[in-house]
Amino acid sequence: MELKTMKTRTGTPSFTCSQSLKLAALALGSCLVLAGCAGNPPTEQYAVTQSAVNDAVSAGGTEFAAVEMKSAQDKLKQAEIAMHDKKYDQARMLAEQAEWDARVAERKAQAMKAEQSVKDAQKGVQELRQEGQRSVQ
Template structure:
C-alpha cells in the first residue's frame, strides 16, 4: 500500500510545482506588460539631464541628441501605453546619455591637459627669456 501512495504523492507534488511555476510566470509577464516603466523613465531623464548639463551638447552632440530623441520617443510610447517599447527606448536613451557624459568628461580632461601643457610651455619660454636677460645684463657689465 505504501508503494502506491508514494508515486501519487510525488506526482501531486510535481503537478503543484508545475502549476505554481505557470501561475508565477503568468503573473510576472502580466506585471511587466501592464506597468509603465516609471523607474526607468526617471533614471533616463536624470541621465539625459546630466549629459546636457555637463556640456554634452558641445562635446558629445550626436550622443546627446540621440539620447534626447529616444527619451521623447519613449515618452510618446508611454502615452500610447506601449510599455515594452517605452522601456526599451528609455534604456537606449539612458545608455546614449551615459556615453555622452563620459565623452564630455574625456573631452574636458583632454582640453584641461592641453591647457596645462600650453601653460607649462609658456612658463618655460618665459624662464628662457629671463635667463637670456640675465646673461645680456652680465655681459654689459
Template structure:
C-alpha cells in the same frame, strides 16, 4: 537482491530550470503592463546630466541620440506602450551615460593641453627673462 533506482541529478536540475524559467516568464509578463516609471526617471536624469556636463558641445551625436530616444520613450509612455517605453528609456540612459563620459574625457583632455601650453608659455617667458 534489491535494485535501487538512482535519482538523475540532471533531470532534477532540468525541472528546477524549467520552473525557474516559467516563474520568470510570469514575473516579466506581470511587469509588461506597468509603466516603467523608475527606468524613465533614470533616463531623464542621465539625459539631463549629459547636457549639464557639456554633452551638447563635446559629445553632440551621443547627446542627440539620448535626447531623441528619451523623447520616443516619452511618446511610448503616453501611448501606454510600456515595453517599448522601457526599452527606449534604457537606450536613452546608456547613450546619455556615454555622452557624459565622452564630454568629461574631452574636457579633461583639453585641460591637459591647456596645462601643457601654460608650462610651455612659462618656459618661453623664463628664457626671455634670462637673456
C-alpha cells in the same frame, strides 16, 4: 482456503493530483508574472534616464558629444510617446538605450574637457619656459 484479493487499476493517470496542482500553480504564476511586467509603466527607468540626460547636458554633452546627446534625447522622447501609448516594453527598452547614450555623451564630454585642460596646462608650461628663457638672456 484463503482468498486473496487483487488490487487493479482501471486507468493509470499520467499525473498524480499533486503534480497536476503544482503544474497549474506554476502556469498561473508564470502568467501573473508576465502580465505584471507588461502592465507596469517603466516610470523608475524613465526617471533614471531623465537624470542621466540632465547630467550629460550639465557635463557639456551637447557641445562635446552632440551625436550621442541627440540620440539620447530622441530616444527619451520616443520612450515618452511609447509610455503614453501604453507600450511599456518598448518604452522601457528605449529609455534604457537613451540612458546609455546619455552616459556615453557625459563620459565623452568629460574626456574632451580633460583633454582640453591638459592642452591648456601644456600651453601654460610652454609660455612659462619661454618667459624664463627670455629673462635669463
